[in-house]
Amino acid sequence: MKFTVAVSAFLLASSAQAASFRRRLSFERIAGYEPKSQVTDHNAIDLDQQAIEIQLAIGTSESFNNALKIYTDGAFSKSVAKVQLSTPLTSSVAEGDQITGLNVDGAEVVGKAYADYSIGADVIEIQYRTLDLQSNYVGCQVGANPTPNTVGCFAPTGTLSINGEGSVSYTYNPLTDNGNKRTIQGFSTQAKERMYECTNCPYTTYKKFYDYYGTFDYANQWVLAAFSGTKTSFSNGNADFSLYGFTGRGEVIKKGTAFMIIWMYVIRELEDALDDCQEGCTIENCNDDPVHAWDEAVAFYTGSLEGKDGSGAGVLLYAVADKRCENFKTCGDLANDVTGTAHVNLEIFRQFSIGLNKLLQSQCASAREQKERIEQLMAIPMIQGALRYAYMIDVQNNSDEKAEAEGAVFAAAVLPLVHACNAEAAATIYSNLRVGQNGSANFQKVREAFESVYECMGLRGEYIGGYFDSATGQYFTGAAPVGVSSDSGPNVGLIVGLTVGGVVFLLLAYVLSVRRGKQAAAEMQKKVEQSEVAQEQPSVEDSEVM
Template identity: 55%
Template sequence: KGSIITGVTTDGGPVRGQALSDIGLSSTTIEIQYTTGDVQSTYVSCQVGGLPVPNTAGCLKATGTLTIAGAGTASYSYDPLMDNDNARTIQGFSTGADAKMRTCPNCPYPDFLKFFQYYGRSDYADNWITASFDGTATSFSFGNANFGSGIASERALRIETIEKGTAYMSVWMYVLREFEDALDDCQDGCIDCNDDPVHAWDEGVAFYTGSSHGTQLNSVEPGYFIYSLANKRCVDFKTCGPNGNSVQGNSYVNRRLFTLFDTGKTQLQGGQCAAARETKVAISKLMAVPLVQGVLRYAYITGPQNNRDPKSIGEGAVFAASVLPIVHACSQVDAQTIFDNMKVSSTATDFASVKTAFESHYNCMGITCEDVGGYYDEALQEYYPGANPCVTTSSSNTISRSTGGFIMSIVASLVLYSIL
């Protein structure tokens, strides 16, 4: 296991990898992991699985000879289209969730458990996305959607529920799974034996951010995952910038999260496992903020602004699906209120009811009025009527407000990995 293996690609070039398992004299199968590079666009040229059109240019050719470091050579034959496999896909984040988040040692993970209890199945994200693709109904305990009926069958709606379900239902939860995996491997008080937990933690940061933002701290380049969503929503809710009261710059949520990401990494490196778990709890709470903002934005668009086109209804529904289990853990009644207003089959949206249902449980969710902000009209430089942010006045009470924010000093670092 781990031995370097070289061969020739289907294009006639050299290819390098390593053995994924021990190779015995009687072995008839060799498992190889291709070496990956640091440049995202060319990190590996053998991509089979998870793509509609496979890329086999960099795969080992169908028949040939392998050179195994320290062991000599071996002849082989295989089917490049059948025997190469993408070991990690976004769909797999959800279809593998039961084994990796519910039934594994130290499981169920607390954040995942809320979603399992709400939806009644571990692969809820895949069920939502697949139903969206197929134009069929989901099969949940709560929060069902029928994508084969009425406006929910419209292509424009289903595009939104697929794209955003992929990023904010499937990937969102897998980010937290990576952090939990890091905590599972953490060894208390051991400074030199926590490389694996730190690597898993960095993977969580990478999945939160995505590869489109580069390596610059506080990047506002467009992307596809939660980091980018937080930056979009901070403009809508006037929660950008170092004080969380601007419509420009990186979101205040991202700034705080990267401080926590860095803190958690340092705690893991130092074997401070209990402290790292507290940091992970703080991270999971903040990660819900852009989802809440997404629901409120589309509740206003489909409610007071009465823009009930398929795209807007789809966006509101998928943002709600991404965060409803967290609200449900606080109040089944208020989660149902949000669902009834935001579901794909809704015929009207009462923004005030949705807003109140969320704000009543910010304390339970571990977030604040100031984290979420209010739906903001950048052109008029004022909050939309009825969409002012609330103000946190105590541990459990909120009142309406027009301005506010916090100040925090930001020191963070980011490590991204190209992962096969």
């Protein structure tokens, strides 16, 4: 089983014992991470992404319209029914009040009031109840879903009970009046309110993107321009999608939704968790909100398709990290393999688990360290993608619109971070990977531009790895990792600098020092050291932990 899973389980179990948590401890894992709140509905946002990709792959005007509809209206997350009441409300209804009815088969359907409704209201919205298991998290999936699932929806007509009292008749159309309140587009169009003008805003990373592109919903504008085949009008990083057909535009859209929109919203949830956290709070459940926001970040990063242990086939950020590690030989615990889980995923999930543990203990300021490290690490697959397509276009002469489009969107996803460090480096990357560069990309210039800002971005060149040819077992010519003189040499820069026992010791020492004092931590250190000697594991302590 993955090392991340073991670390996560240890941290959460230790935290539960020490803090006597009142929240449930049995929520289904997300790629090994154990959330402390229900986020199955959030985790299902990847079903929207998957449905969009399926439509884009068809490559017709009709299928692109279907994909646009899913993007703007949603299909699988935060399902809500809008019903017409036969008589206006005679008493007010509060947001969250339980509302029950029946489906077409006579089975009970449970929901809650989506908002507050005053006396006299005759139209209300009801959010369907979501369950703890991902496999049946909600029974009504309509919205823009090309294949609507109405099994768990309210029947077209019937009666509703509000808070278990009385009944009121209603009518609605299950195929047109069941929608979704969470959409991928909304992650971007709400950015100004949620990432720039909120109490502790603007968020540092989001501001870099706003400053570069010059508009709040830059990612939404990128995606909409690709759908319509038109030009963007940014301050920097513009693209003319009229140069592409369905193939190129499809690549730009599906990667823009995941790698630009959802990527930033993961950061938003991490920031929101810290905003809500109350430092040193001892009141029961005072930090439920930040824990839930942190869980949401994990859900949006990963998605439901990865499954409980991360072995599934997802379509979000977790999945692209796994794909790029195969290209750059940065998979596995030692970041030296071309199969398995991306080392960056293992490290990000380690940070997710440590951050969660800190939030559960009301260590808000300390949890910022995890938030910032996760942000830095999330850039790695984007850089790898940009480098890969720069090499394919330049050295391998693959200059079709698919390759160019993929290079352009990977670059667009990380250019603002580069620009914040070095505007000239960002301009170099953009000019070589922009839409319409027509096979003129220069891999070495792109590589050198990225390398010039790694330190500023909190990364090392070795973290990126080298573009690897699995067929020959060697790095492609001129594309070896930074610091490796031979194109066939190993990627040692990312090798974890501690044995498994050493990492567990650090985590044990941290938890024990809080709960049992220095004496217990010293005893545990002695035990771990004895264990390591017995195992006769080789030491790589001089290497840096990624």
